[in-house]
Amino acid sequence: KMKKLALIITALLFSLNLISAQNKYFLQFPDEWKFKAADNFEFSKPDYDDSNWEKIRIDKVWEDQGHDNYDGYAWYRIKIFIPSSLKDDAFLKDSLRIFLGKIDDYDQSFINGKIFGINCRNADEKTSLDNSFTDERPIPWNVNRNYSLSVNDSRILWDKENVIAVRVYDQGGAGGMFSGGAAIRMLDLNEFLICGHSHAPYEFTKGKISKSFSLNNISALYSIKGKFTIKAEGKIDGKIFFEKSYDVELRPNSSQNFAYSLSSQDQSSLIRYIFDFAHNNSQSVFNDEAPYILTPVSSPAPKINGAKVYGQRPGRPFLYTIAATGTRPMTFEAVNLPAGLKLDKKTGIIKGRASEKGVYKVTLKANNKIGTATSILKIIIGDKISLTPPMGWNSWNVWGLAIDQEKVLASARVYKEKGLLNHGWTFINIDDGWEIEGSSPDPKRDSNGNILCNSKFPDMKALGDSIHALGLKFGIYSSPGPLTCGGYTASYQFEINDARSFASWGVDYLKYDWCSYGKIAKDHSIAELKKPYYVMRDALDSIDRDIVYSLCQYGMGNVWEWGGSVGGNLWRTTGDITDTWQSLSQIGFSQIENAKYAKPGNWNDPDMLVVGWVGWGPNLHPTRLTPDEQYTHISLWSLLSAPLLIGCDLTRLDDFTLNLITNDEVIAVNQDPLGKQAIRKFNENGTQVWVKELEDGNHAVGIFNLGNETQKIAVNFSDIGVRPKNKIRDLWRQKNLGEFSGKFETAITSRGVMLFKLTGG
Incomplete structure (x- = not known):
């Protein structure tokens, strides 16, 4: 624990936004700074008068603080x-760290x-001061700005007031x-101590979970001594x-391996890795939580x-795969299919073209050596899809921009190998990075204006065919502007060409990301926000293929x-999600005013799932x-009738992540045919x-x-507006809890959930 610094500074000496040392080793900025939505290098100067600037918090994007739809500087x-006591009291006297947190998108920082x-x-x-920093490849939004200066750097004014100014450009x-x-x-020794627990997955074996990881000293000069303790406790x-506990001495550039095993729990366990430093009695604590599997x-x-x-439009190519769990081999039947459709009895894939509009109640059957399952699928040949x-x-x-064709195919194969296909997972979607970079001297389109793929995607048609052969659907990405968010070629003024290319490749889903269209739009009026999406909609309507149309413009307007x-x-209803509680909770629990607009064929999208191994490419890590x-995360997105798009490396699916995405009773809440979005009642x-109101008249x-x-x-x-007497079923555990009158009471861990279905008592 940090020792408190006995330092008294008369408040009258400083303005209200001046802060002072809070302990010997650490100065915490308040989250409220001065802010101006304008651009002038004079703003960096210490004597600039910012007294008329507004106050803004640095723990929220500026759109959430009165600057909706503002892009630019x-x-x-x-x-x-x-x-000076900050350096005098430090064990290491080398460098001063200035930590600014996360910034979207670009920054130039001044002292x-x-x-x-x-x-x-x-x-x-x-360094020359210009705008070239905005031409660099965008910094991933989940990367912290952590800068350092030598303690002897003349830019630092020790024992004086310093002005930190950050110039931000948002594209x-x-x-x-x-x-x-x-x-x-x-800078202190604790910065050289790296605990590798967060990159080490838990292994599930015979009723136990175990983890192996290392402690690393990344300093080339200093040794680290102390006591290291691993402690586990139940969260409930x-x-x-x-x-x-272990006595540890890590010499420069060395590591020590550790391993432990715990009995599997039916609740989360808090794991603490505690290092007590010998040099100053300070302590570093690394927190972890052991996963627990609920899905039977x-x-x-x-x-x-x-x-x-x-749903499918008349005459368009039809592809539907019957999702069924159970021992293989399995055969399938489908009774009352619309004319023009045919079932492959071995794979459960239904293909063809149905021309006659109508509602068809199809009886599906799945057979194996144990028995037969029957279900009704309502196929609607009409004007709506999705x-x-x-x-x-x-x-x-x-993968971010590091995506390539083999990674896509590997993900598709996992659908079959791990059985995701059997639980209703359908789409394999390529995001940004398949096109040719805008800065490349290579041609971006052929002589007919058709978009070209980069070398990582040598045959997009063959890729689509391979995905369809597995009974899956194929998605792709573009932007209405001249460039995608990653700086690759986009669809501006070539919308019809691109729609035709997508159709020829067998694309079933298009994510259309605003990105550089912000430089084309005249303003942020609703008419200008709608315009590029109308253009691509018209292009999609001109092709002989149904393509799910995903608007990605972060909720603007x-x-x-x-x-x-x-x-x-x-x-999309918000900015991009990251694998943090702050991001997840701010996005997920803000889906309130849009609820009434969700219905079959039209869905609010609070962004993709951040479970499993993520990283925005190419370096991955287990979700934080x-x-x-x-x-x-999964429970809330299911209640919200949100699109469920897995965003992890499927080839590294562990037992816990697989349990999250293969619980059929939880998925059924998301896929309920009524299509209502949950309402916050308390x-x-x-x-x-x-x-969430369900089609059968009950509630999730x-x-x-x-x-x-x-x-x-x-x-x-x-x-919460439900019947006074209800039977309750725990959906994650797929277990009936009994009948309850008036109320239900349970213990829920921090940031946890109880997801259940209420049926009439």
Whole structure:
């Protein structure tokens, strides 16, 4: 623990936004800074008068603070007194760290009018000041800005007021400093101690979970000594059930391996890795949570899963795969198929073209050596597609721009190998990075204006055919502007060409991302926001293929109010999600005012799933969400009738992640044919209750504990608008809990959820 610094500074000496040292080793910035949505290098100078600037928080994007739809340059400023005691009291006296957190999209950072950082890298004070920093490849939004200066650097004014100014450029969507926690501190030994627990997955074996990892000293000069303790305790009962300590000495550039094994639990366990440093009695604590599996193992008997309704336009290519779990081999039957459709009895794939409009109630059967399962699928040949939220995989959250054809095919193969196809997962979607870079001297289109793929995608038609052969659907990405968000060739003024190319490749899904169209649009009026999406909609209407149309423009102009009118099947309602609780909770629990616009064929999209191994490419890591946060993630997205697009490396699926995405009773909430989005019915003291009306007249309910401690929560049925007497089924455990009158009470871990179905008592 840090020692408090006995330093008293008369408040009158400094302005209200001047902060002082809070302990010997650490200066914490407040989250409230000065802000101006304009651009002038004079703003970096220490004597610039910012008294008329507005105040803004750096733990939220500026769109959430009165600057909706603002793209371009803006400046943040704050004053800070940096005492020489900060370096005098430090064990290492080499460097000063300036941590600014996450910034969307680009930054130039200044101290006392002199630049010290640009887009995550340290900058010499002689660096030229221009706008070229905005031409660099975008910095991933989940990367912290962490800059360093030598303690002898003349840019630092020791024992004086310093002015930190950050110039931000946002190219579209959410913008600004947004993660909070900015601070100044001295380099210390704890920065050289790396605990590898977060990159080491848990292994499930015979009723136990185990982990192997290493402690690493990355310093080339200093040794690290201390005591290292691994401690595990239940999150609900708080009981410590594992504890072991080690005396550790890590020489420069060395590591030590550790391993432990725990009994599998039916709740999350908090794991703490505690290092007590010998040199100054300080402590570093690394937190972890052990995963726990709730989804029961699928029965060997056949069971038909997936959506109960499917829509297609007349005469368009039809592809539907019967999702069924159970021992293979399995054969399939389909009675009352529309004319023009044919079932492959061995694979369960239904193909063809149905020309006659109508509603067809098709009886599906799945047979294996154990028995037969029967289900009704309603096929609607009409004007609407995407009658349930799309379920699939998207490459962005895992590979980013490092995606290639083999990674896509590998993901598709996992659908079959791991059985995702049997639970209704359908789409394999390529995001940005398949096109030719805008800065490349190579041709971007052929002589007929048809878009060309880069060398990572040598045959897009063959790729689509391979995906379809597995009974899956194929998705792709583009932008209405001249360039995609990653700087690749996009569809501006070639919309019809691209729609025809997509059709020829067999594309079933298009994500159309605003990106550089911000430089084309005249303003942010609703008419200008709609315009590029109308253009591509018209292009898609001209081809002989149904393509699910995903509008990606981050919720600008309340897109949920008009997305359907431009032909969108789904629309992003927020900025991009990251694998943090802050991002997940802010996005997920804000889906309130858009609820009434969700319905079959039109879905609110709070962005993709961040479970499993993610990284936005090419370097991956296990999601930083805890197991409880991941259960909350899947539960909330299911209640919201949100598109379910997995964003992880499917080839590294572990048992826990597989349990999250193959629970058929949870998926059924998302795929319910009524298509209603859950409504928040209760919100008090860190507890939220969301209720979703189901087609059968019953309700799915999620009780969420948004707090940091386990809570015992009682929910009165009258408070959430359901019947006074109900039977309750735990959907994750697929277990009936009994009949309850008036209320239901349960203990829920921090940031966890109880997801259940209420049926009439």
